[in-house]
């Protein structure tokens with residue numbers, strides 16, 4: 001196990017490019033391109049065609065790209081059975097695993113299992129899942145991920161109406177003085193990152209706006225980092 005999100009400051013605005021928007025034919029070079037651009041983690045979107053209506057990548061791909069960087073692999077499992085599949089992803093090189101609260105009745109067991117694998121742990125909320133659903137687990141995880149689109153596809157529009165949920169989670173994290181990252185995922189770009197930072201998100205997932213930016217990845221990552229001054 002390399003670094004996990006526990007080694008990264010929750011007071012810094014961190015950029016996690018989603019490789020879903022990369023050119024998969026040149027994945028290693030694409031990851032090196034965003035690492036050289038100054039990103040802080042690499043976001044890996046895993047879809048099973050069951051929890052979400054799309055299929056992306058599995059452990060063999062994670063193992064192959066592990067050679068491209070030492071940055072934390074921030075693995076987002078959009079799958080129905082994280083209990084079974086967390087381990088192969090960690091063995092392939094995942095440093096951090098986020099799973100969806102909607103896919104299990106026993107989140108505590110999944111959290112405990114991922115901890116035994118040595119990875120840091122995150123829980124994710126789809127747009128329809130209220131902030132309070134995560135309150136019970138705040139002191140047991142390293143990261144909360146608030147979806148700002150319906151999971152399944154890149155390139156969708158940012159849901160600004162998720163910002164009160166981000167703020168409610170940040171207020172609760174602050175009230176309890178917890179060291180938990182608050183991540184947002186979906187439609188993040190130069191025009192939406194400010195709202196996310198002001199609501200309290202310190203970890204910004206961005207696929208399209210980083211990998212497909214006509215101004216290049218260096219500029220794209222720098223613009224996202226600039227929102228740190230707005231962090232709540």
Ligand code: DX5
Nearest residue numbers: 151152154155186187207208
């Ligand atoms: C959505 C994924 C996101 C998505 C982000 O299901 O979890 O990580 O790929 O892509 P953009 O930034 O293009 O919305």
Ligand code: ZN
Nearest residue numbers: 045076185205
């Ligand atoms: Zn994601």
